Amino acid sequence: MSNITWNFSGKVVVITGSATGIGRGTALQFAKAGANLALCDFNFEEVSRTAEKCRALTSGKVKAYKMDVTNVDEIAAAKAEIVKDFGTVDVLFSNAGVSPKVMGPPISRIPISDWERTYQVNTLGMVKVCNAFCEIFKEKKAGKIIITSSAAAWKISPLVAPYGASKIAVVNFAQALSMEMGEYNTNVNVICPGFVYTNIYSDGTALKYKDILGGALNQYNDNESVMNYMASATSSLHRPQSVDDMAYTVMFLASEEASEITGSAFNVDSGYIKKI
Numbered sequence: 521m522s523n524i525t526w527n528f529s530g531k532v533v534v535i536t537g538s539a540t541g542i543g544r545g546t547a548l549q550f551a552k553a554g555a556n557l558a559l560c561d562f563n564f565e566e567v568s569r570t571a572e573k574c575r576a577l578t579s580g581k582v583k584a585y586k587m588d589v590t591n592v593d594e595i596a597a598a599k600a601e602i603v604k605d606f607g608t609v610d611v612l613f614s615n616a617g618v619s620p621k622v623m624g625p626p627i628s629r630i631p632i633s634d635w636e637r638t639y640q641v642n643t644l645g646m647v648k649v650c651n652a653f654c655e656i657f658k659e660k661k662a663g664k665i666i667i668t669s670s671a672a673a674w675k676i677s678p679l680v681a682p683y684g685a686s687k688i689a690v691v692n693f694a695q696a697l698s699m700e701m702g703e704y705n706t707n708v709n710v711i712c713p714g715f716v717y718t719n720i721y722s723d724g725t726a727l728k729y730k731d732i733l734g735g736a737l738n739q740y741n742d743n744e745s746v747m748n749y750m751a752s753a754t755s756s757l758h759r760p761q762s763v764d765d766m767a768y769t770v771m772f773l774a775s776e777e778a779s780e781i782t783g784s785a786f787n788v789d790s791g792y793i794k795k796i
Protein backbone atom coordinates (compact mmCIF):
# COMPACT_ATOMS: atom_id res chain seq x y z
CA MET A 521 0.00 0.00 0.00
CA SER A 522 1.55 3.28 -1.16
CA ASN A 523 1.11 6.61 0.66
CA ILE A 524 2.21 8.40 -2.49
CA THR A 525 -0.50 9.52 -4.90
CA TRP A 526 0.96 8.82 -8.31
CA ASN A 527 -0.53 10.54 -11.30
CA PHE A 528 0.16 9.13 -14.76
CA SER A 529 -3.10 10.22 -16.34
CA GLY A 530 -2.60 11.09 -20.00
CA LYS A 531 0.64 9.07 -20.13
CA VAL A 532 1.00 5.99 -22.32
CA VAL A 533 2.88 3.16 -20.62
CA VAL A 534 4.04 0.01 -22.46
CA ILE A 535 4.87 -3.02 -20.31
CA THR A 536 6.36 -6.26 -21.67
CA GLY A 537 5.97 -9.47 -19.68
CA SER A 538 2.73 -8.16 -18.16
CA ALA A 539 0.76 -11.42 -18.26
CA THR A 540 1.90 -12.33 -14.73
CA GLY A 541 4.19 -11.41 -11.84
CA ILE A 542 6.09 -8.12 -11.66
CA GLY A 543 4.76 -6.93 -15.04
CA ARG A 544 1.15 -7.53 -14.03
CA GLY A 545 1.67 -5.99 -10.57
CA THR A 546 3.26 -2.90 -12.13
CA ALA A 547 0.43 -2.61 -14.67
CA LEU A 548 -2.12 -2.61 -11.84
CA GLN A 549 -0.26 0.16 -9.99
CA PHE A 550 0.03 2.29 -13.16
CA ALA A 551 -3.70 1.71 -13.71
CA LYS A 552 -4.44 3.01 -10.19
CA ALA A 553 -2.40 6.08 -11.17
CA GLY A 554 -4.65 6.69 -14.19
CA ALA A 555 -2.21 5.66 -16.95
CA ASN A 556 -3.12 4.49 -20.42
CA LEU A 557 -1.69 0.99 -20.75
CA ALA A 558 -0.39 -1.05 -23.68
CA LEU A 559 0.20 -4.48 -22.14
CA CYS A 560 2.39 -6.89 -24.10
CA ASP A 561 3.19 -10.56 -23.64
CA PHE A 562 3.49 -13.74 -25.68
CA ASN A 563 0.83 -15.21 -23.39
CA PHE A 564 -2.10 -13.31 -24.91
CA GLU A 565 -4.76 -15.02 -22.78
CA GLU A 566 -3.14 -14.02 -19.47
CA VAL A 567 -2.13 -10.52 -20.60
CA SER A 568 -5.76 -9.97 -21.65
CA ARG A 569 -6.71 -10.91 -18.08
CA THR A 570 -4.23 -8.31 -16.76
CA ALA A 571 -5.82 -5.75 -19.10
CA GLU A 572 -9.27 -6.61 -17.77
CA LYS A 573 -8.12 -6.10 -14.17
CA CYS A 574 -6.50 -2.77 -15.10
CA ARG A 575 -9.65 -1.49 -16.82
CA ALA A 576 -11.45 -1.78 -13.50
CA LEU A 577 -8.91 0.64 -11.96
CA THR A 578 -8.30 3.37 -14.55
CA SER A 579 -10.34 5.70 -16.68
CA GLY A 580 -7.43 5.55 -19.12
CA LYS A 581 -7.36 3.30 -22.17
CA VAL A 582 -6.02 -0.25 -21.69
CA LYS A 583 -5.27 -2.79 -24.42
CA ALA A 584 -3.48 -6.14 -24.56
CA TYR A 585 -1.08 -7.02 -27.39
CA LYS A 586 0.45 -10.34 -28.41
CA MET A 587 4.21 -9.78 -28.43
CA ASP A 588 6.96 -12.37 -28.29
CA VAL A 589 10.03 -10.28 -27.39
CA THR A 590 12.29 -12.66 -29.30
CA ASN A 591 10.47 -11.93 -32.57
CA VAL A 592 11.28 -8.58 -34.25
CA ASP A 593 8.29 -8.86 -36.60
CA GLU A 594 5.85 -9.30 -33.69
CA ILE A 595 7.48 -6.40 -31.85
CA ALA A 596 7.17 -4.18 -34.93
CA ALA A 597 3.55 -5.20 -35.49
CA ALA A 598 2.59 -4.59 -31.84
CA LYS A 599 4.40 -1.24 -31.84
CA ALA A 600 2.59 -0.11 -34.98
CA GLU A 601 -0.74 -1.07 -33.43
CA ILE A 602 0.13 0.69 -30.16
CA VAL A 603 1.00 3.91 -32.01
CA LYS A 604 -2.24 3.65 -34.00
CA ASP A 605 -4.27 3.04 -30.82
CA PHE A 606 -2.59 5.52 -28.46
CA GLY A 607 -0.83 8.05 -30.72
CA THR A 608 2.46 7.87 -28.82
CA VAL A 609 4.40 6.16 -25.99
CA ASP A 610 5.76 7.93 -22.89
CA VAL A 611 7.12 5.06 -20.79
CA LEU A 612 8.56 1.66 -21.73
CA PHE A 613 8.92 -0.94 -18.97
CA SER A 614 10.89 -3.72 -20.68
CA ASN A 615 10.41 -6.54 -18.24
CA ALA A 616 9.75 -9.92 -19.94
CA GLY A 617 12.16 -12.57 -18.71
CA VAL A 618 12.71 -16.27 -18.12
CA SER A 619 14.96 -18.41 -15.95
CA PRO A 620 16.89 -21.45 -17.23
CA LYS A 621 15.17 -24.80 -16.85
CA VAL A 622 18.32 -26.66 -15.77
CA MET A 623 20.60 -25.52 -12.96
CA GLY A 624 24.32 -26.02 -12.43
CA PRO A 625 26.76 -26.87 -11.08
CA PRO A 626 28.47 -28.05 -13.11
CA ILE A 627 27.78 -25.33 -15.64
CA SER A 628 28.40 -27.87 -18.40
CA ARG A 629 25.21 -29.67 -17.24
CA ILE A 630 23.14 -26.71 -18.43
CA PRO A 631 22.17 -27.41 -22.07
CA ILE A 632 23.25 -24.83 -24.65
CA SER A 633 19.58 -24.61 -25.66
CA ASP A 634 18.87 -23.24 -22.15
CA TRP A 635 21.61 -20.60 -22.58
CA GLU A 636 20.17 -19.68 -25.96
CA ARG A 637 16.59 -19.36 -24.69
CA THR A 638 17.67 -17.30 -21.65
CA TYR A 639 19.75 -14.94 -23.79
CA GLN A 640 17.09 -14.71 -26.49
CA VAL A 641 14.49 -13.44 -24.01
CA ASN A 642 16.44 -11.71 -21.21
CA THR A 643 19.14 -10.01 -23.28
CA LEU A 644 18.27 -9.88 -26.97
CA GLY A 645 14.55 -9.49 -26.18
CA MET A 646 15.36 -6.30 -24.24
CA VAL A 647 17.58 -5.04 -27.08
CA LYS A 648 14.92 -5.76 -29.73
CA VAL A 649 12.12 -4.08 -27.75
CA CYS A 650 14.23 -1.02 -26.86
CA ASN A 651 15.45 -0.64 -30.47
CA ALA A 652 11.83 -0.53 -31.66
CA PHE A 653 10.47 1.91 -29.07
CA CYS A 654 13.55 4.19 -28.99
CA GLU A 655 12.53 5.41 -32.45
CA ILE A 656 9.46 6.99 -30.85
CA PHE A 657 11.43 8.57 -28.00
CA LYS A 658 14.07 9.90 -30.41
CA GLU A 659 11.42 11.52 -32.57
CA LYS A 660 9.59 13.22 -29.69
CA LYS A 661 12.78 13.93 -27.72
CA ALA A 662 11.24 12.58 -24.52
CA GLY A 663 10.86 9.20 -22.92
CA LYS A 664 11.44 6.91 -19.96
CA ILE A 665 12.81 3.39 -20.28
CA ILE A 666 13.01 1.03 -17.33
CA ILE A 667 14.55 -2.40 -17.84
CA THR A 668 14.28 -5.39 -15.49
CA SER A 669 17.62 -7.03 -14.71
CA SER A 670 18.17 -9.01 -11.49
CA ALA A 671 20.21 -9.25 -8.31
CA ALA A 672 21.61 -12.32 -10.09
CA ALA A 673 23.46 -9.89 -12.38
CA TRP A 674 25.76 -9.09 -9.41
CA LYS A 675 25.63 -12.37 -7.45
CA ILE A 676 27.83 -14.68 -9.51
CA SER A 677 26.72 -18.30 -9.18
CA PRO A 678 27.19 -21.51 -11.20
CA LEU A 679 23.63 -22.41 -10.15
CA VAL A 680 22.06 -20.00 -12.61
CA ALA A 681 25.00 -18.96 -14.80
CA PRO A 682 22.97 -18.31 -18.00
CA TYR A 683 20.48 -16.18 -16.06
CA GLY A 684 23.14 -14.09 -14.28
CA ALA A 685 25.12 -13.60 -17.49
CA SER A 686 22.00 -12.59 -19.44
CA LYS A 687 21.06 -10.09 -16.71
CA ILE A 688 24.49 -8.42 -16.34
CA ALA A 689 24.55 -8.01 -20.14
CA VAL A 690 21.31 -6.09 -19.86
CA VAL A 691 22.79 -3.65 -17.31
CA ASN A 692 25.67 -2.90 -19.67
CA PHE A 693 23.26 -2.51 -22.59
CA ALA A 694 20.98 -0.16 -20.60
CA GLN A 695 23.89 2.01 -19.50
CA ALA A 696 25.21 2.28 -23.07
CA LEU A 697 21.68 3.08 -24.27
CA SER A 698 21.34 5.80 -21.61
CA MET A 699 24.41 7.53 -23.08
CA GLU A 700 22.91 7.46 -26.57
CA MET A 701 19.40 8.47 -25.45
CA GLY A 702 20.53 11.41 -23.31
CA GLU A 703 20.65 13.49 -26.46
CA TYR A 704 16.96 12.70 -26.91
CA ASN A 705 15.95 13.65 -23.37
CA THR A 706 15.20 10.01 -22.58
CA ASN A 707 16.10 8.33 -19.29
CA VAL A 708 17.18 4.69 -19.23
CA ASN A 709 17.39 2.90 -15.88
CA VAL A 710 17.41 -0.63 -14.53
CA ILE A 711 15.75 -2.39 -11.62
CA CYS A 712 17.37 -5.45 -10.04
CA PRO A 713 14.81 -7.44 -8.03
CA GLY A 714 16.04 -9.88 -5.38
CA PHE A 715 13.37 -12.42 -4.41
CA VAL A 716 9.76 -11.87 -5.50
CA TYR A 717 7.39 -14.84 -5.39
CA THR A 718 6.13 -15.10 -8.98
CA ASN A 719 5.89 -17.86 -11.61
CA ILE A 720 9.67 -17.71 -11.93
CA TYR A 721 9.86 -19.46 -8.53
CA SER A 722 6.48 -21.19 -8.33
CA ASP A 723 7.23 -23.20 -11.50
CA GLY A 724 9.46 -25.47 -9.40
CA THR A 725 12.62 -23.37 -9.53
CA ALA A 726 12.68 -22.78 -5.77
CA LEU A 727 12.53 -26.53 -5.09
CA LYS A 728 15.43 -27.03 -7.51
CA TYR A 729 17.48 -24.72 -5.24
CA LYS A 730 16.52 -26.94 -2.31
CA ASP A 731 17.59 -30.09 -4.18
CA ILE A 732 21.00 -28.60 -4.97
CA LEU A 733 21.74 -26.57 -1.82
CA GLY A 734 20.04 -28.79 0.78
CA GLY A 735 20.97 -27.89 4.39
CA ALA A 736 18.44 -25.62 6.12
CA LEU A 737 16.25 -25.61 2.99
CA ASN A 738 15.41 -29.28 3.61
CA GLN A 739 12.87 -28.27 6.26
CA TYR A 740 10.66 -26.68 3.54
CA ASN A 741 8.51 -28.57 1.06
CA ASP A 742 6.98 -25.93 -1.18
CA ASN A 743 8.38 -23.36 -3.57
CA GLU A 744 7.21 -20.30 -1.64
CA SER A 745 8.67 -21.38 1.72
CA VAL A 746 11.99 -22.26 0.10
CA MET A 747 12.19 -18.85 -1.63
CA ASN A 748 11.14 -17.01 1.54
CA TYR A 749 13.85 -18.78 3.52
CA MET A 750 16.50 -17.94 0.92
CA ALA A 751 15.42 -14.27 1.00
CA SER A 752 15.34 -14.06 4.77
CA ALA A 753 18.67 -15.86 5.24
CA THR A 754 20.57 -13.73 2.74
CA SER A 755 19.18 -10.17 2.91
CA SER A 756 19.79 -7.37 5.41
CA LEU A 757 16.05 -6.95 5.99
CA HIS A 758 15.51 -10.73 6.18
CA ARG A 759 12.53 -10.82 3.85
CA PRO A 760 11.44 -11.18 0.22
CA GLN A 761 9.98 -8.34 -1.87
CA SER A 762 6.54 -8.00 -3.44
CA VAL A 763 5.53 -7.12 -6.99
CA ASP A 764 4.35 -3.77 -5.59
CA ASP A 765 7.87 -3.01 -4.29
CA MET A 766 9.05 -3.31 -7.91
CA ALA A 767 6.10 -1.29 -9.22
CA TYR A 768 6.80 1.66 -6.89
CA THR A 769 10.44 1.86 -8.03
CA VAL A 770 9.40 1.64 -11.67
CA MET A 771 6.82 4.39 -11.18
CA PHE A 772 9.36 6.65 -9.49
CA LEU A 773 11.81 6.12 -12.37
CA ALA A 774 8.99 6.83 -14.85
CA SER A 775 8.03 10.05 -13.05
CA GLU A 776 9.21 13.59 -13.69
CA GLU A 777 10.69 13.56 -10.16
CA ALA A 778 13.35 11.14 -11.44
CA SER A 779 14.25 13.29 -14.46
CA GLU A 780 17.94 13.55 -13.53
CA ILE A 781 18.41 9.83 -12.97
CA THR A 782 19.71 7.89 -15.96
CA GLY A 783 22.12 5.02 -16.56
CA SER A 784 21.56 3.72 -13.02
CA ALA A 785 20.76 0.24 -11.74
CA PHE A 786 18.66 -0.03 -8.58
CA ASN A 787 18.79 -3.08 -6.31
CA VAL A 788 15.28 -3.58 -4.95
CA ASP A 789 16.30 -6.58 -2.93
CA SER A 790 15.90 -5.97 0.83
CA GLY A 791 19.67 -5.57 1.02
CA TYR A 792 20.56 -8.93 -0.55
CA ILE A 793 23.39 -7.71 -2.77
CA LYS A 794 24.89 -5.53 -0.05
CA LYS A 795 24.80 -8.41 2.43
CA ILE A 796 26.40 -11.21 0.39
Ligand SMILES: NC(=O)c1ccc[n+]([C@@H]2O[C@H](COP(=O)([O-])OP(=O)(O)OC[C@H]3O[C@@H](n4cnc5c(N)ncnc54)[C@H](O)[C@@H]3O)[C@@H](O)[C@H]2O)c1
Nearest residue numbers: 537539540541542562588589616617670713715716718719
Ligand atom coordinates in the same frame (compact mmCIF):
# COMPACT_ATOMS: atom_id res chain seq x y z
N1 LIG B 1 10.70 -12.88 -9.33
C1 LIG B 1 11.95 -12.56 -8.97
O1 LIG B 1 12.37 -12.80 -7.83
C2 LIG B 1 12.85 -11.89 -9.95
C3 LIG B 1 14.15 -11.58 -9.52
C4 LIG B 1 15.00 -10.93 -10.40
C5 LIG B 1 14.57 -10.60 -11.67
N2 LIG B 1 13.32 -10.93 -12.07
C6 LIG B 1 12.91 -10.55 -13.43
O2 LIG B 1 11.65 -9.92 -13.39
C7 LIG B 1 11.02 -10.03 -14.67
C8 LIG B 1 9.60 -10.49 -14.48
O3 LIG B 1 9.60 -11.82 -13.97
P1 LIG B 1 8.57 -12.31 -12.88
O4 LIG B 1 9.31 -12.63 -11.65
O5 LIG B 1 7.42 -11.39 -12.81
O6 LIG B 1 8.16 -13.74 -13.49
P2 LIG B 1 6.89 -14.16 -14.36
O7 LIG B 1 7.24 -15.47 -14.95
O8 LIG B 1 5.66 -14.04 -13.55
O9 LIG B 1 6.84 -13.03 -15.48
C9 LIG B 1 7.56 -13.11 -16.68
C10 LIG B 1 6.67 -12.59 -17.80
O10 LIG B 1 7.42 -12.57 -19.02
C11 LIG B 1 6.62 -13.17 -20.03
N3 LIG B 1 7.49 -13.71 -21.07
C12 LIG B 1 8.39 -14.73 -20.98
N4 LIG B 1 8.96 -14.93 -22.18
C13 LIG B 1 8.43 -14.03 -23.04
C14 LIG B 1 8.60 -13.74 -24.41
N5 LIG B 1 9.46 -14.45 -25.17
N6 LIG B 1 7.91 -12.71 -24.96
C15 LIG B 1 7.04 -12.00 -24.22
N7 LIG B 1 6.79 -12.24 -22.92
C16 LIG B 1 7.49 -13.24 -22.34
C17 LIG B 1 5.82 -14.25 -19.30
O11 LIG B 1 4.69 -14.66 -20.03
C18 LIG B 1 5.46 -13.51 -18.02
O12 LIG B 1 4.31 -12.72 -18.19
C19 LIG B 1 11.89 -10.99 -15.49
O13 LIG B 1 12.73 -10.24 -16.35
C20 LIG B 1 12.72 -11.68 -14.42
O14 LIG B 1 13.93 -12.18 -14.93
C21 LIG B 1 12.45 -11.57 -11.24
